[in-house]
Amino acid sequence: MQDDQSGGDVLRFAPSPNGWLHLGHAYSALFAFEMAKRIGGRFLLRIEDIDKGRCRSEYEEAIYEDLAWLGLEWEDPVRRQSEHFAEYERGLKRLREMDLVYPCFATRKEIQDAIVASGIPLQNWPTDPDGAPLYPGICKDMPKERLNELMWEGRTYAWRLDMEKAKQEAERINGGPVTFVEEGESTRGDHGLLPVEPQLFGDVVIARKDVPTSYHLAVTMDDALQGVTLVTRGQDLFPATYIHRILQVLLGLPEPRYHHHGLVRDEAGRRLSKSAEDMGLRELRSAGRSSADIRRMVGL
Structure with a gap:
């Protein structure tokens, strides 16, 4: 694959090998690739495979095959997140x-039970932008001595970011409110210099006992380590930018620009997803579709 290290913007496509690529992935990959060509930038491929339970080698190989079939070229070597746990740590x-950050030993059931015990019906409990119930703070104020005891007992835990403290510290470091540059459109339809709202996520999981990272930490550090200057991705990931910008400020990482694009949807308006087992590129290829057909199907 191409190994041009010339200047200009650096863009990337970063799929997870936990299923077959579908039309939504094709659009996102082609969007980044074509933009890189148009502005004279570089295009990188990254494999986000920190989920050891769901990621499989056959899916990773299929990613390379499908993207090459679409006509994409990328630089070698491809960064695989599973090979960089020490950096995330x-x-x-x-x-x-x-x-x-603080360790949280609460299971999903314990979190749900705590919400129910609060007297607020589960359906009325506030949720984050991804639709998950906000963490009710079960372990947040637990004495450190007790937290250390639980860790020594070998209990499973997740590291949560104390979002209130993190936001305050990021603003102190930044010398004011943390913002980012949106060159596409937010989910509200605005763009330009936008403020972050990380409090909407509450105390997010930033790493786990067995995996020293999460999507948020890994993608933030990867973009910095790979010199990504323009992040292109779907509008469903727009709110995640709030967390990523906070982490960038806290860890002293460079700030990229962002371009969130529209999503490929079915006739009912539902966005395509792996979990819904939407038709993959492999199936479309087997049905006789060409790469030019795929481009037309996604409007590129």
């Missing part, structure tokens, strides 16, 4: 040293 260690 250093980022987590920095957040721990700043006293901005």
